Amino acid sequence: MDPTRPHQATVPRTADTARLADAFIAYNPSMAKSPISKPAGGLFVLVLIVAAAGIASHLREPKNLVPWRSDLAAARTEAVAQNKPLLLDFSASWCPDCRHMQATTWSDRSVADALVKYVPVSIDVDAHPDLAGQYQVNSIPAMFVVDPRTGSIIKQNRIGAIPPAQFLQWLSGPSSK
Numbered sequence: 001m002d003p004t005r006p007h008q009a010t011v012p013r014t015a016d017t018a019r020l021a022d023a024f025i026a027y028n029p030s031m032a033k034s035p036i037s038k039p040a041g042g043l044f045v046l047v048l049i050v051a052a053a054g055i056a057s058h059l060r061e062p063k064n065l066v067p068w069r070s071d072l073a074a075a076r077t078e079a080v081a082q083n084k085p086l087l088l089d090f091s092a093s094w095c096p097d098c099r100h101m102q103a104t105t106w107s108d109r110s111v112a113d114a115l116v117k118y119v120p121v122s123i124d125v126d127a128h129p130d131l132a133g134q135y136q137v138n139s140i141p142a143m144f145v146v147d148p149r150t151g152s153i154i155k156q157n158r159i160g161a162i163p164p165a166q167f168l169q170w171l172s173g174p175s176s177k
Contacts, residue, residue, distance in 0.1 A: 064102055065112035068122040072131065079119040079148035086146040087118040087171075090137045092125050097161035098141045108164035114171055118145070145171075 069075040091098035125132040145154040
C-alpha cells in the first residue's frame, strides 16, 4: 500500500491483475486522477478481476460430452425403442471420485463416441435412494450396463473412478453376470 494514498485498495498485483487494472485506467483515465473515485474505482477493478477469474476457471472445466438422461423410466423406453442397453451411473454431487470422472472419463471424446451404443442414465443416489437400494449400490461411483427389456444387469463396475482407457476396456469387455 502506498502511504501517500491511504484510500488505495490492497489487491495483490499479479501480472494479470496489473494488466486488467492498467487497461481499466487507460479506458477511464479519470480514475487515475480523481481521489474521490479511487476507492470506488478500486472496488470496481477488484470485482472485475474476481469476475474474470471466475469466468476463466469455468472455461477451464472440461465439458461433459456424455448426453446423460436423468429419468430412468423414459431412458428405458428410449433404449427399448433403439435396441440399446442402458448404462447406469450412480453418483452424487459431493463425491470426489464422481467429480473426477466428470473431469476425465465423461469429458473424453473416445468415451462419448463409445457411449452412442448405449442410453446413458445418471442417477443421483441422494435423489434416488430407492434405485441405489435396488441395485445394491454401497459405494459410488458405480456403473451398470442393464438390459432395458428385462432389467437384468449385463455387467457392473463397483471399483470407483476409472480413467477413460480403463472404462473403455470395461465397457467392451465380457459380461460380468
